[in-house]
Amino acid sequence: MANRNVPIPRRQLYIGGEWREPVKKNRIPIINPATEEIIGDIPAATAEDVDIAVEAARKAIARDDWGSTTGAKRAKYLRAIAAKVLEKKSVLATLESLDSGKTLFESAADMDDVAGCFEYYADLAEALDSRRKIPVNLNSDSFKTYVLREPLGVVGLITPWNYPLLMAIWKVAPALAAGCAAILKPSELASITCLELGEICREIGLPSGALNILTGLGPEAGGPLASHPHVDKISFTGSGPTGSKIMTAAAQLVKPVSLELGGKSPIVVFDDIDNLDIAAEWTLFGIFANTGQVCSATSRLIVQESIASAFLDRLLKWTKNIKISDPLEEDCKLGPVVSAGQYEKVLKFISNAKSEGATILYGGKRPQHLKKGYYVQPTIITDVNTSMEIWKEEVFGPVLCVKTFKTEEEAIELANDTKYGLAAAVMSKDVRRCERFTKAFQSGIIWINCSQPTFNQLPWGGKKRSGFGRDLGEWGLENFLNIKQVTEYTSAEPWAFYKSPSKN
Numbered sequence: 001m002a003n004r005n006v007p008i009p010r011r012q013l014y015i016g017g018e019w020r021e022p023v024k025k026n027r028i029p030i031i032n033p034a035t036e037e038i039i040g041d042i043p044a045a046t047a048e049d050v051d052i053a054v055e056a057a058r059k060a061i062a063r064d065d066w067g068s069t070t071g072a073k074r075a076k077y078l079r080a081i082a083a084k085v086l087e088k089k090s091v092l093a094t095l096e097s098l099d100s101g102k103t104l105f106e107s108a109a110d111m112d113d114v115a116g117c118f119e120y121y122a123d124l125a126e127a128l129d130s131r132r133k134i135p136v137n138l139n140s141d142s143f144k145t146y147v148l149r150e151p152l153g154v155v156g157l158i159t160p161w162n163y164p165l166l167m168a169i170w171k172v173a174p175a176l177a178a179g180c181a182a183i184l185k186p187s188e189l190a191s192i193t194c195l196e197l198g199e200i201c202r203e204i205g206l207p208s209g210a211l212n213i214l215t216g217l218g219p220e221a222g223g224p225l226a227s228h229p230h231v232d233k234i235s236f237t238g239s240g241p242t243g244s245k246i247m248t249a250a251a252q253l254v255k256p257v258s259l260e261l262g263g264k265s266p267i268v269v270f271d272d273i274d275n276l277d278i279a280a281e282w283t284l285f286g287i288f289a290n291t292g293q294v295c296s297a298t299s300r301l302i303v304q305e306s307i308a309s310a311f312l313d314r315l316l317k318w319t320k321n322i323k324i325s326d327p328l329e330e331d332c333k334l335g336p337v338v339s340a341g342q343y344e345k346v347l348k349f350i351s352n353a354k355s356e357g358a359t360i361l362y363g364g365k366r367p368q369h370l371k372k373g374y375y376v377q378p379t380i381i382t383d384v385n386t387s388m389e390i391w392k393e394e395v396f397g398p399v400l401c402v403k404t405f406k407t408e409e410e411a412i413e414l415a416n417d418t419k420y421g422l423a424a425a426v427m428s429k430d431v432r433r434c435e436r437f438t439k440a441f442q443s444g445i446i447w448i449n450c451s452q453p454t455f456n457q458l459p460w461g462g463k464k465r466s467g468f469g470r471d472l473g474e475w476g477l478e479n480f481l482n483i484k485q486v487t488e489y490t491s492a493e494p495w496a497f498y499k500s501p502s503k504n
């Protein structure tokens with residue numbers, strides 16, 4: 001077992017390069033979901049602190065050590081942050097697990113991904129220098145034109161608890177690469193590692209105000225950020241209802257938003273797969289990784305009728321083999337869900353499914369060997385119909401619902417039978433069929449013969465009620481750039497639109 005006695009640092013808000021007590025001095029307890037114990041507290045920012053942070057960010061934009069410096073200089077800072085994250089990886093991973101319930105293995109992988117994401121955007125920051133000013137040829141003797149890519153300004157980044165540091169970094173790294181000054185508002189349910197990012201920025205000497213970190217409650221700290229007149233954009237990952245509120249607040253000022261709002265993603269399994277075990281493992285990973293608290297989780301299994309019983313049989317064998325324990329224990333593969341609220345919510349989804357007539361094929365309860373902590377068994381639900389809540393709504397927990405199909409048309413219809421459109425997976429060895437599904441799936445992310453692998457280079461985001469805009473890849477950087485066209489009249493001749501008074 002990893003060292004559960006890693007001390008929880010007591011931090012303040014990170015504003016203008018310094019730790020700063022919140023104006024109202026309030027704090028929020030940190031709860032370890034594996035033990036239900038309070039293990040520390042985080043500062044609770046309010047509108048007053050948001051004002052101070054926005055001011056610090058605006059100053060950073062105007063200073064030539066940040067807003068108007070080169071991408072190459074900013075890349076140096078990003079690489080220094082990446083190196084620090086790796087240096088502190090073991091402590092950061094432990095803190096992430098203590099705070100969120102994520103297995104230590106997954107937390108450690110997240111820290112590698114965090115460092116990798118900073119490295120990736122360091123490369124893009126460098127490349128930006130040669131793309132900063134692009135001449136546009138008009139075939140005109142009278143005009144010279146070009147297009148500038150500039151930092152968008154002060155950006156608000158509001159992020160969730162499921163990958164506390166990683167989801168923040170998917171926005172922080174491109175925002176800093178672009179030369180924006182950012183204000184990060186992580187989730188009150190898991191903020192420790194985001195505050196430690198503040199300490200890393202301090203250690204590497206990131207110019208003050210380039211990144212500000214305000215922990216606090218959604219309506220109290222996130223709300224004022226979304227409605228602040230001097231915040232130029234909001235990038236949000238989280239729930240649909242909160243996304244809607246943020247968009248409403250931003251709309252009053254015509255402030256651009258990008259929203260990544262989760263889903264109810266399908267995984268379609270065909271009877272032509274060679275290996276049931278390989279497909280079963282991907283299916284499991286697609287819904288039980290991170291205890292199902294993944295926006296792109298493939299939470300609806302749509303399996304061809306001819307192999308349904310054999311496949312479910314195999315799924316059950318694999319599921320029974322998952323080690324559920326304290327997330328710091330060796331080989332733990334399923335930890336608790338993040339909070340008491342999330343625990344109640346997941347169990348309610350399961351009991352509603354039962355009362356609507358579905359069958360709990362496996363799981364559905366607290367594991368018997370764990371008396372404390374917000375643990376839910378990996379759960380597989382069958383006899384589901386398309387009007388049931390469990391088919392339609394995002395659970396954000398380790399709950400897979402299953403339907404069968406006979407024909408390809410039926411499978412596509414079931415796959416797209418959702419208000420969401422984040423991800424979709426198909427398992428088949430028929431290449432043409434996989435191409436047909438790639439086209440037919442109404443979503444932003446397609447996985448073929450796998451589920452969940454994610455790369456910094458590729459755009460991440462959805463359509464329909466999963467939101468709009470893309471994190472990651474070059475799209476993630478474009479989010480934080482203003483495109484400015486410049487048109488210069490280069491002719492010595494008069495414009496000659498009006499009649500010249502000198503000729504009267």
Ligand SMILES: NC(=O)C1=CN([C@@H]2O[C@H](COP(=O)(O)OP(=O)(O)OC[C@H]3O[C@@H](n4cnc5c(N)ncnc54)[C@H](O)[C@@H]3O)[C@@H](O)[C@H]2O)C=CC1
Nearest residue numbers: 159160186187217218219222223238239242261262295396
């Ligand atoms: N798509 C995703 O990645 C996520 C989806 N969810 C879903 O959302 C459900 C609820 O979880 P929550 O933690 O309550 O998610 P949430 O969407 O309310 O929280 C996400 C972030 O938004 C902030 N926030 C909340 N209210 C706000 C407001 N009025 N203005 C500005 N910011 C605000 C929160 O403090 C947090 O930083 C989960 O059960 C799950 O189904 C939750 C987290 C991530």
Ligand SMILES: C[N+](C)(C)CCCC(=O)O
Nearest residue numbers: 162293294295296452454
């Ligand atoms: C793909 N994965 C699991 C690395 C990250 C998913 C991000 C999210 O839940 O928003």
Ligand code: NA
Nearest residue numbers: 031099189190
């Ligand atoms: Na927590």
